[in-house]
Amino acid sequence: MLTEPDPALQDEETAHQAQFVDWLRSVAPYIHAFRDKTFVVAFGGELVAAGGLDSLIQDVALLCAMGMHIVLVHGSRPQVEEQMRLRHIESHFAQQLRITDAAALEAVKEAAGELRLDIEASISQGLPNTPMGNARISVVSGNFVTGRPVGVVDGVDFQHTGVVRKVDAESIRLSLSNGKIVLLSPLGFSPTGQSFNLTMEDVASSAAIALRADKLIFITEIPGVLNEYNELQRELTLEDAQRMQSQGTIDRESAFYLKYATRACRAGVGRAHIVPFSLDGSMLLELFSHDGVGTMISYENLESLREATIDDVGGILQLIEPLEADGTLVRRGRHQLERDIDHFSVIEHDGRLFGCAALYPYPSERIGEMACLTVDPEAQGSGDGERLLKHIEQRARARGLERLFVLTTRTEHWFLKRGFVKAGVDDLPADRRRLYNWQRRSLVLIKKL
Template identity: 45%
Template structure:
């Protein structure tokens, strides 16, 4: 399906016909149409937003990199403001090997000597030219046909020496001092794609070798970018048991980093960059694979994505409910129960079921709540649970607190190996669809839950696979 999405989107943006007429592909056309309709909200959501994309020099050596460039052009055509940050480690290593120059590493960072600097600049300059050339392609019958893209690069990054660490002078290895945000914003407003390499310039005219991951993280933070996207070898974060992690909160990702042994690994650098960016105001960071054709489109325009999402949702505000919260829950829930939006719950019932609830509390007031009830299953039914009693204080309904407490319970469900979430609602179906739920029939409910369905309320049923 991802390949179909990829080809369809390319054909749509460039207004080029696919290789075969639509009439000869009746079995795939409905999939294209259905996916395009599902992608429409994301297209509208991303238009005018600023995304920073970072990929290492390894990505340029893959056969899929040309497809990545095509998809970058596609994002540009959809009105997304783009900053590309590239690395150059393998290209620098190759240049140094040809010159028979060795550069030691300390603290997982290259010590850049003056002798080695020309090899660094040659690699970075060659990559920049390669990217600019690929973004300038206009060959007929290619995804780039008719795509006019202006690419700019320059001295947007001011650097400073990394200095002397543990008695060792890192010489021309540096770190980011500042970003020329005003100049970058001006170029982005003019619909230019900005390309940055792992180099920066000092106020004295020196050039420093930087980590591309640090450049990308700082640029995204200072620009207040909407997304920071890392393209790496892996499709995202893999835990110690080999399981792929689809979503991580920034604070959970920070704890995950503490257990990663190799702090020089690409995955460590990407995840730590995502955590830092989230802490500095970038709401969403993505880790995806540069090997998977169409991974960028799948991550941005499908509900489940293709990689790992690191979010800045502040889960320190969300906690497990306790018996002392019952009074606050009653005050929050009663008005909604009186309106018939929620099912009535007595104080005794709330006390008995309090372990199922999560709440957001501030200064003694419950601002939001929701409950997770496991559903008994049998036979071939997937392990499932019901989300219930989602409520937000009237003064805070324009905030994201409902989404926060819902995501908190989804994380709990995943830890319990629950595969499907259900919910029943009479009023707020559209909001739940925005949170990734899909409307289904009553018959989709597990048998144990169907038996207690209240036909008098006639609630709509929504489902989410997790």
């Protein structure tokens, strides 16, 4: 006997499918923007010790499949400590660096060698029905990093501890262009055949600078950069980051990562990110969502609220089309948008539009209409709508307008909370009153400026 499908289950499946399609469409602009870009992804040995290596490699494989060039840099601090314990060697540190004598250097080599093999094995996975299925990714490692000794600093001889002297960017680029992942260990070699223990952060930032990478991503044991109130700083300009460092208001671990992130940005790396490995998929969430989950450092403020140009028409159409489809906004064609583009203001973040609004003035009656206020669903709740409203109010005042009105069918309460009051169609300027759509029966709300 055939049973009828459960309508509730069908509705749930339909909703899930719609959610998946919406998500995929929302990340498409990032995929387009990141294709053929070079990312240096650095992670500490703490991530491996916590069992997060396979998940990270799966995320890296996904980035490779989307056309991004990946350089991986691994650390090995807990693994080195384990090797030191096995060899009954005491660790010594100064100025946040390990003092590496000959015995400690052997422990460093052993730890780095084991980790490199584990990472290469994880990249080589290809089990079906897993994220690595059909991945077929090759990894290349080698003597890409030349090091030199730290030397004697403030009376402390760091012995085999080193810093990066040079990164062989040309060889790395050749490997990346052939579709390989390049793996760098925290070891450097001198022309005389000496080995040096380097920090993962130094190797990663030096590689990002040498490659002119688009992004440097640190996947760390910390949640990101926290301010003195223990609040996560999701976005910092280079100036902000340097100020936090000079004020000494952040913890030692954050300051250490921030030192190398700002170094890379000062030298021309587009963005540096500090994200937590405790959150599964944190790198993907940081790259493919508006607010991210960690801290991003950039040379300058990535978000701007500005007047629209003709080049913004496509982005505005993408923002407003879903609201036109559900009847929230009146339909506007591309031709009308191009004609009215001087009336629009937009919020842009990292090259993508996340909000827009338009001002249509009626100077003879000292009133203006704010129309088409739209914020991308991904950015809602971040205050972008309020920023657009204030910007439109400023534009209206600059034009000598004394009042602002909106016509709305869905967002009455949002405007009422922001100083608008209910009015009638007769309160509209004469030219706008003649165009009022009685079928939509939009509410009229007016605010004194």
